[in-house]
Amino acid sequence: MTKYLLKRILHGIFSVVVIVAIVMVMIYSLMDKKLIFAHDSNWTKQLNNNKTVYEYRKWKDFGYLDYVAYGDWISELIKKGELAAEDRTKVAQLGRTPDKDSETVREYVQRFKEYYESQGYTVKRLDAVMQGGTKIAVGGNQTLFAYKDIPLYVRVWNYFTNIIKVDNIHRAEEVQGERGITFTWFDPAYGGKVFSPAVMGNGTYHKYLLYCDSQFPFIHQNLVSISLGKSYSVKQNAEITDTMTRTQGSWVGSEVHYPSGFVEVSGDDLHTATYQAGSLNTSALLAERYTDDYTNVDTVKNGMSRMGYSFTIGIISVILTYLLGVPIAIWMAQKKDKLVDQIGSVYVVFITAMPSLAYIFIVKAIGNATGIPTTFDMNNPTWLMYLLPIISLSLRPIAGMMRWLRRYMVDQQNADYVKFARSTGISEGQIFRKHILKNAAIPIIHGIPGAILFSLVGALITERVYVVPGVGGLMIEAINFYDNGVIVGVTLFYAALSIVSLIIGDILMSVVDPRINFTSKAR
Amino acid sequence: MENNQVDLSEFGLSDEELFAHVDHSAFESEKITAPRYSYWRSVFRVFFKKKINIVMIGILVLLLLLTYVYPLFINYDRFANILDPNAKHLTAAKALDYFGFSIHYILGSGSAGEPIFDAMWTGARISVSLAFLVALINMTVGILAGAVWGFSKKVDVVMTEVFNIVGNVPYELLIAVLVLIFKPGFWTMVFALTITGWLAVAYFIRTQVIIIRDREYNMASRCLGTPIWRIATKNILPFMTSVIVTYAALEIPAYIGMEVFLSYIGMGISEMSLGKMISEAQSAMITPGWEFEFWSPVAISAVISIVLFVFGQNLGDAADPRTHM
Numbered sequence: 001m002t003k004y005l006l007k008r009i010l011h012g013i014f015s016v017v018v019i020v021a022i023v024m025v026m027i028y029s030l031m032d033k034k035l036i037f038a039h040d041s042n043w044t045k046q047l048n049n050n051k052t053v054y055e056y057r058k059w060k061d062f063g064y065l066d067y068v069a070y071g072d073w074i075s076e077l078i079k080k081g082e083l084a085a086e087d088r089t090k091v092a093q094l095g096r097t098p099d100k101d102s103e104t105v106r107e108y109v110q111r112f113k114e115y116y117e118s119q120g121y122t123v124k125r126l127d128a129v130m131q132g133g134t135k136i137a138v139g140g141n142q143t144l145f146a147y148k149d150i151p152l153y154v155r156v157w158n159y160f161t162n163i164i165k166v167d168n169i170h171r172a173e174e175v176q177g178e179r180g181i182t183f184t185w186f187d188p189a190y191g192g193k194v195f196s197p198a199v200m201g202n203g204t205y206h207k208y209l210l211y212c213d214s215q216f217p218f219i220h221q222n223l224v225s226i227s228l229g230k231s232y233s234v235k236q237n238a239e240i241t242d243t244m245t246r247t248q249g250s251w252v253g254s255e256v257h258y259p260s261g262f263v264e265v266s267g268d269d270l271h272t273a274t275y276q277a278g279s280l281n282t283s284a285l286l287a288e289r290y291t292d293d294y295t296n297v298d299t300v301k302n303g304m305s306r307m308g309y310s311f312t313i314g315i316i317s318v319i320l321t322y323l324l325g326v327p328i329a330i331w332m333a334q335k336k337d338k339l340v341d342q343i344g345s346v347y348v349v350f351i352t353a354m355p356s357l358a359y360i361f362i363v364k365a366i367g368n369a370t371g372i373p374t375t376f377d378m379n380n381p382t383w384l385m386y387l388l389p390i391i392s393l394s395l396r397p398i399a400g401m402m403r404w405l406r407r408y409m410v411d412q413q414n415a416d417y418v419k420f421a422r423s424t425g426i427s428e429g430q431i432f433r434k435h436i437l438k439n440a441a442i443p444i445i446h447g448i449p450g451a452i453l454f455s456l457v458g459a460l461i462t463e464r465v466y467v468v469p470g471v472g473g474l475m476i477e478a479i480n481f482y483d484n485g486v487i488v489g490v491t492l493f494y495a496a497l498s499i500v501s502l503i504i505g506d507i508l509m510s511v512v513d514p515r516i517n518f519t520s521k522a523r
Numbered sequence: 524m525e526n527n528q529v530d531l532s533e534f535g536l537s538d539e540e541l542f543a544h545v546d547h548s549a550f551e552s553e554k555i556t557a558p559r560y561s562y563w564r565s566v567f568r569v570f571f572k573k574k575i576n577i578v579m580i581g582i583l584v585l586l587l588l589l590t591y592v593y594p595l596f597i598n599y600d601r602f603a604n605i606l607d608p609n610a611k612h613l614t615a616a617k618a619l620d621y622f623g624f625s626i627h628y629i630l631g632s633g634s635a636g637e638p639i640f641d642a643m644w645t646g647a648r649i650s651v652s653l654a655f656l657v658a659l660i661n662m663t664v665g666i667l668a669g670a671v672w673g674f675s676k677k678v679d680v681v682m683t684e685v686f687n688i689v690g691n692v693p694y695e696l697l698i699a700v701l702v703l704i705f706k707p708g709f710w711t712m713v714f715a716l717t718i719t720g721w722l723a724v725a726y727f728i729r730t731q732v733i734i735i736r737d738r739e740y741n742m743a744s745r746c747l748g749t750p751i752w753r754i755a756t757k758n759i760l761p762f763m764t765s766v767i768v769t770y771a772a773l774e775i776p777a778y779i780g781m782e783v784f785l786s787y788i789g790m791g792i793s794e795m796s797l798g799k800m801i802s803e804a805q806s807a808m809i810t811p812g813w814e815f816e817f818w819s820p821v822a823i824s825a826v827i828s829i830v831l832f833v834f835g836q837n838l839g840d841a842a843d844p845r846t847h848m
Contacts, residue, residue, distance in 0.1 A: 019691045026700050353832035354825045355780035357787055361821060476788050479699045495691040
């Protein structure tokens with residue numbers, strides 16, 4: 001079994017890599033690169049050469065290509081000691097056109113060209129854009145840079161090697177004090193008097209690596225983080241995992257003890273502090289509260305995360321599906337062709353055949369008429385606002401359960417073992433519960449892990465109709481905004497879920513039914 | 524023991540009535556005793572035995588006439604009344620009052636003053652055509668590919684892998700990419716929905732083929748040296764007709780629903796389909812007096828789907844030889 005499982009898991013990983021590669025080809029090669037700027041207000045503000053440079057810079061940030069500006073290369077030379085720092089201006093000062101370059105500049109430009117062209121880069125020089133005779137137009141400064149397309153295999157490799165990040169003490173560029181990890185029994189974020197163990201780092205990306213608070217599961221870690229990719233247009237630079245799991249709504253204040261000793265009622269969650277180079281001295285506000293560059297904090301909010309809302313609705317609807325669907329299906333199978341069965345069949349036909357949008361709107365209209373809240377309000381949460389989304393989400397799975405479980409049970413009714421059980425004289429109820437259901441439920445059990453896991457991804461239409469701030473629309477949102485990082489990340493997430501749920505489903509099935517054995521060779 | 528014996532005299536019957544001697548008849552023995560059986564005739568006999576099916580066919584013909592023939596006779600122009608501010612968002616009663624009684628306005632008028640009844644059927648024509656076409660292509664390719672997939676073990680290994688991978692590429696993304704490469708429209712959508720859609724059908728057929736492939740009668744056939752092609756067409760295909768019809772009955776409503784869904788999320792076709800009508804009239808749902816703009820396309824898409832579904836399910840039941848007794 002272990003060997004078989006290992007094989008399945010390796011197989012799954014291979015499939016996921018191929019899926020991500022296909023999606024990468026689709027969005028990085030087949031789609032127009034410029035589309036990502038469609039919703040970028042900074043891009044529209046840029047003019048002339050600056051616009052081109054801005055585009056290349058962003059393409060580099062979002063993994064389209066590798067880009068090196070002439071100025072960056074010179075900084076690199078200075079760092080290596082091949083060039084004196086005071087010569088910088090002399091070397092970096094490009095002429096408006098190549099023939100206006102000074103002797104030294106020409107020499108260095110030539111070296112830049114040779115160095116990068118030998119590595120497969122394309123070197124591009126933009127001459128100054130002039131306005132009138134002598135004046136340079138806005139954003140029209142001359143520039144020189146090199147760029148190279150990233151081949152697919154490098155892109156896939158980089159993506160997968162960056163998914164799991166383990167924080168270490170060399171991640172921050174410059175820190176005050178010594179790099180290292182400290183342990184304390186009394187977390188300073190609570191004033192240093194309350195017992196609350198925490199592991200803190202200096203030089204790490206996150207300040208708190210391990211800490212405790214009152215939220216489930218009470219002990220939290222920042223040491224290992226999963227990074228599925230970064231958003232570009234939907235939410236600049238936000239991690240997908242953060243977008244999915246960060247709380248929403250308006251902030252909740254509590255007494256916060258800042259590292260400087262400053263105490264204030266604020267929504268800041270100091271445990272989420274991350275390093276931001278040189279941020280301490282950017283504002284007096286930060287300088288008053290913090291003592292180092294770990295100033296980038298999240299706020300505590302009153303709502304759940306996107307995934308939290310989706311999962312709450314999803315999991316209740318899954319429970320409802322099994323709680324209602326299974327007994328109704330058994331009842332229908334017992335009273336085959338009687339009134340109950342016929343009413344049930346009409347329901348199944350209606351729900352399966354109708355476009356889901358149609359019946360969701362009907363549910364919403366009924367909700368409207370009866371006064372149940374039809375939209376989600378994070379700030380005044382009531383249990384009633386979950387009602388309609390849950391009902392809308394459960395209607396079709398219940399119909400599916402009724403349809404299939406009834407079908408399997410009816411098929412089992414004429415099996416030899418049922419006839420034998422009947423001949424021994426046990427009651428019909430017992431035959432149904434103890435014999436038929438157990439055999440008919442095996443294919444149903446296979447679907448349980450999938451149903452639970454997929455309530456994590458949310459439901460698109462339901463969430464949109466009831467304005468639920470869930471995770472269901474993430475993919476469509478990303479596609480509409482050409483947010484490539486998110487598309488890749490969400491695809492990976494979905495693919496991993498579907499593969500994991502299949503594997504768990506198979507295991508569960510072989511546990512429930514000892515006749516099913518995956519290890520033996522097929523006949 | 525004696526009690527068990529039945530005394531025949533109790534019944535008051537003569538020996539002649541109890542037994543009659545039947546002579547051997549040379550003429551009778553030449554006849555083949557099984558009744559004549561024609562597959563398709565039995566299918567239709569079973570199908571028409573249910574009264575509901577005749578009703579369903581009636582509704583289906585009516586719907587198809589309205590979807591395909593009615594738009595030919597009207598001169599529908601969505602923006603014909605756009606300049607008339609009094610013609611917009613009228614309820615049925617007001618519209619009939621304003622335009623005079625005509626069939627076009629029995630459901631009122633829409634946001635551009637267009638007759639909802641006409642708009643609905645013009646939209647239905649596009650949605651139903653899309654669903655039919657996509658289902659037809661997917662079913663044809665899927666059945667052929669699925670048969671090969673089920674029969675060959677080598678193909679099975681490769682295709683299962685392909686299915687696992689392609690099935691996980693989000694189809695919304697595929698549609699978005701194709702729409703960017705080609706121009707958004709009816710044929711792009713047909714292409715986008717069929718390029719990977721046949722795989723699901725093929726996988727379903729493959730599973731069915733594998734179930735039937737190793738049954739005893741097929742093994743016997745193979746032992747007797749029947750060629751694979753003959754086994755496929757004569758032994759397996761008839762067995763699968765009912766399954767295929769049932770599946771097709773699910774496919775067409777599914778694609779109508781899919782079109783509505785895609786239009787709702789803003790990825791639909793550029794033509795004015797039912798889905799596009801629904802998504803454009805969303806705000807009309809809760810506006811008093813405008814409800815028909817929204818509920819008409821919703822209702823018609825539901826009715827078409829349900830009728831097609833029930834018709835297909837019952838035809839599928841009738842196509843199952845086990846119901847022909």
